[in-house]
Amino acid sequence: MQNPLLNDFILPPFSAIKAEHIEPAIDQLLAQGRQKTESLLANETGYSWANLIQPLEEMDDTLSRAWSPVSHLNSVMNNDVWREAYSNCLPKLSEYSTEMGQNKALYQAYRSIKDGREFTQLDPAQKKTIDNALRDFELSGVALPEDKKQRYMEISQQLSTLTNQFEENLMDATNAWSKQVDDESQLAGLPESTMDLLRQTAQQKDQTGWMLTLEFPCYMAVMSYASQRELRYEIHRAFVTRASEQSNGAESWDNANIMDEIIALRHEKSQLLGFDSYADLSLATKMAEEPSDVLEFLQQLAVKSLPMAKQDFAELTAFAKEKGHDAELEAWDIAYYAEKLREARYQFSQEQVKPYFPANKVLSGMFSVVEKLFGIKISEINGVDCWHKDVQFFEISDESGTCRGRFYIDLYARPHKRGGAWMDECVTRFKKADGIQIPVAYLVCNFPPPIGDDPSLLTHGEVETLFHEFGHGLHHMLTLVDHLSVSGIHGVEWDAVELPSQFMENWCWQPEVMALISGHYKTGEPLPVEMFDKMLAAKNFQSGMQMVRQIEFSLFDFRIHLEYKPETGANIYPILQQVRDEVSVVKTPEFNRFPNGFSHIFAGGYGAGYYSYKWAEVLSSDAFSLFEEKGVFDKQTGRLFMHSILEKGGSDDALSLFTAFRGRKPNIDALLRHSGITA
Numbered sequence: 001m002q003n004p005l006l007n008d009f010i011l012p013p014f015s016a017i018k019a020e021h022i023e024p025a026i027d028q029l030l031a032q033g034r035q036k037t038e039s040l041l042a043n044e045t046g047y048s049w050a051n052l053i054q055p056l057e058e059m060d061d062t063l064s065r066a067w068s069p070v071s072h073l074n075s076v077m078n079n080d081v082w083r084e085a086y087s088n089c090l091p092k093l094s095e096y097s098t099e100m101g102q103n104k105a106l107y108q109a110y111r112s113i114k115d116g117r118e119f120t121q122l123d124p125a126q127k128k129t130i131d132n133a134l135r136d137f138e139l140s141g142v143a144l145p146e147d148k149k150q151r152y153m154e155i156s157q158q159l160s161t162l163t164n165q166f167e168e169n170l171m172d173a174t175n176a177w178s179k180q181v182d183d184e185s186q187l188a189g190l191p192e193s194t195m196d197l198l199r200q201t202a203q204q205k206d207q208t209g210w211m212l213t214l215e216f217p218c219y220m221a222v223m224s225y226a227s228q229r230e231l232r233y234e235i236h237r238a239f240v241t242r243a244s245e246q247s248n249g250a251e252s253w254d255n256a257n258i259m260d261e262i263i264a265l266r267h268e269k270s271q272l273l274g275f276d277s278y279a280d281l282s283l284a285t286k287m288a289e290e291p292s293d294v295l296e297f298l299q300q301l302a303v304k305s306l307p308m309a310k311q312d313f314a315e316l317t318a319f320a321k322e323k324g325h326d327a328e329l330e331a332w333d334i335a336y337y338a339e340k341l342r343e344a345r346y347q348f349s350q351e352q353v354k355p356y357f358p359a360n361k362v363l364s365g366m367f368s369v370v371e372k373l374f375g376i377k378i379s380e381i382n383g384v385d386c387w388h389k390d391v392q393f394f395e396i397s398d399e400s401g402t403c404r405g406r407f408y409i410d411l412y413a414r415p416h417k418r419g420g421a422w423m424d425e426c427v428t429r430f431k432k433a434d435g436i437q438i439p440v441a442y443l444v445c446n447f448p449p450p451i452g453d454d455p456s457l458l459t460h461g462e463v464e465t466l467f468h469e470f471g472h473g474l475h476h477m478l479t480l481v482d483h484l485s486v487s488g489i490h491g492v493e494w495d496a497v498e499l500p501s502q503f504m505e506n507w508c509w510q511p512e513v514m515a516l517i518s519g520h521y522k523t524g525e526p527l528p529v530e531m532f533d534k535m536l537a538a539k540n541f542q543s544g545m546q547m548v549r550q551i552e553f554s555l556f557d558f559r560i561h562l563e564y565k566p567e568t569g570a571n572i573y574p575i576l577q578q579v580r581d582e583v584s585v586v587k588t589p590e591f592n593r594f595p596n597g598f599s600h601i602f603a604g605g606y607g608a609g610y611y612s613y614k615w616a617e618v619l620s621s622d623a624f625s626l627f628e629e630k631g632v633f634d635k636q637t638g639r640l641f642m643h644s645i646l647e648k649g650g651s652d653d654a655l656s657l658f659t660a661f662r663g664r665k666p667n668i669d670a671l672l673r674h675s676g677i678t679a
Helices: 017-039 049-076 080-101 106-115 117-121 124-140 146-176 192-203 216-225 227-242 256-270 278-283 290-324 331-346 349-354 360-372 460-477 499-509 511-517 529-537 543-562 572-583 612-630 635-646 652-661 667-675
Strands: 177-181 210-213 377-380 392-397 403-412 422-427 430-432 435-437 439-445
Touching: 017 049, 017 080, 017 106, 049 080, 049 422, 049 439, 080 124, 080 146, 106 117, 106 392, 124 360, 124 377, 146 256, 146 435, 177 612, 192 210, 192 216, 210 216, 216 227, 216 331, 216 403, 227 331, 256 278, 256 460, 256 572, 278 290, 278 511, 290 331, 290 439, 290 543, 290 572, 290 612, 349 460, 349 529, 360 377, 360 511, 360 635, 377 529, 403 435, 403 460, 403 635, 439 460, 460 499, 460 635, 499 612, 543 572, 543 612, 612 635, 612 652, 612 667, 635 652
Parallel strands: 403 439
Antiparallel strands: 177 210, 377 392, 392 403, 422 439, 430 435
16 A cells, blocks of 8 residues: 655645555655664764764654644544544554653763763754753653553553543534524624534535534623523533533543643653653753742732732723613623623623625734844745645745745645644755755634625734744744754744734734725724724723733642642542632632643643643743834844844743843843733
């Protein structure tokens, strides 16, 4: 059988890859990897970059490029046969990675290069590669006795299976719920664009009337606009109980035990390595040094934000009362009355601006923004093999005409596609014997799809999401680092990885940018100045409440990993309740099972690291404040950001790169100012 995953492709041959190709390809590549490592280590005469590290990186790259389309399709075109083949490979990949990390001979070979004469002649990115590798060997348990090494491997395999199971349960629970409605009066208050979306969804499922689902564009619209409170309650309850014992879904989708197991295994793994907790282990690869640094940082933000959040909530309660809502404000009332209050206070609603943000206009405008900032050019390439008819493909070239990166973009929500928005790597920049391998990214969102002949229309929040993910993409694609392990986002401390993404969001709020990213989908006219002024006035509307919500997630995540004790278990809900008592202003209903769907920390790499969003926002706000001083399209500052941060990837530590750009260490004041919170 000709296996497309084993061919030396430049871009994945998506249409040729079948589920039955996955396991044989991965088995073969892992066997080759083991063989290659063994033969490289047979060189007793002295190890060097050229005879050990370069060939190992080439091997890693081959495996990564074969696995990338498999993992990607599992997220965007999920089905049972694909899912089974993907899941079967996870323990194998985990075992292989642990084996490499625990290979003592390999560790000693790296150590000999670090201690040898050649090390002083290596470039900074090569030195960083070796230093990171030595640290990662230790974090993989290279120094453990054999029985503990074996246990470490078992834990890693179990974790990889459990985190995948968590994500699958959430996807199944999300897809399983729908509500068909024939009586239009039940949907009173919903904007026309949402009604069209729900009608289209019903038609696609061969149903009459309107079809509600838990996909985010539908869920958010109902929460914000449906005047029938029972409907808001019903969809809210369905959403916050997904994958839990409180939902009507299959019992097998309940993530409760999986969460407990994940936390327990992470703790056991940390203890094997000599760390007090998984929070301590997590910080071994981050900017923050001690758990106390993270907790102090979050407490400091809470102290500044909580008074404002309480005030936001008091105003919302008073407003709802004025509007005849006599009962207590419940979780399913918040978004609805917040939207009404925003309209009343600023004569502005999210729905009014959507016609000015058709997805295609926002996309081309965003490209113009980064072209001005970084001196690059972005062009669409047609005829590329993609996984869905809506996917587009683009190329980035620099001022000299050199291709710097390419990317796929998949914008719209659909069944069997994981929720949320993300950037992932398809190919990483890497210098090989035959030249430089051009980086390729996947950019994925879940925006409302086009309806009939009309384009997809975005809220301003969705515009920010697109800029955010593109910031990650630029970090991956604009790197000039030639060594795989520290190229692009590789090797970047996890609590700095959100710097470029959150940095890019700032341009969505600049008057100079509105003319580029907005254009009414019927007339082409840009967003009117008076409407933009209202948006700006409403920018920090309820930002106190939003800030404490992010602090709640961050503290909850950090504390369940920091405070775990085997004798008492994970205490997920008791700790969440304590955190809410401290920092939350909105009462959470008894049935809420938010953690059961918190895939960022249980399936997405943010375990004991969700605080990174806020940590990196300090960096991104402070970085942007230089543009506020110099001008948002200041060419010199744009190029400086690209050269100091985007091009450097993980070749130096994040604090040094930030300081090189900003001329000083980061400062929290810009974040508080941008959030409308007084420093």
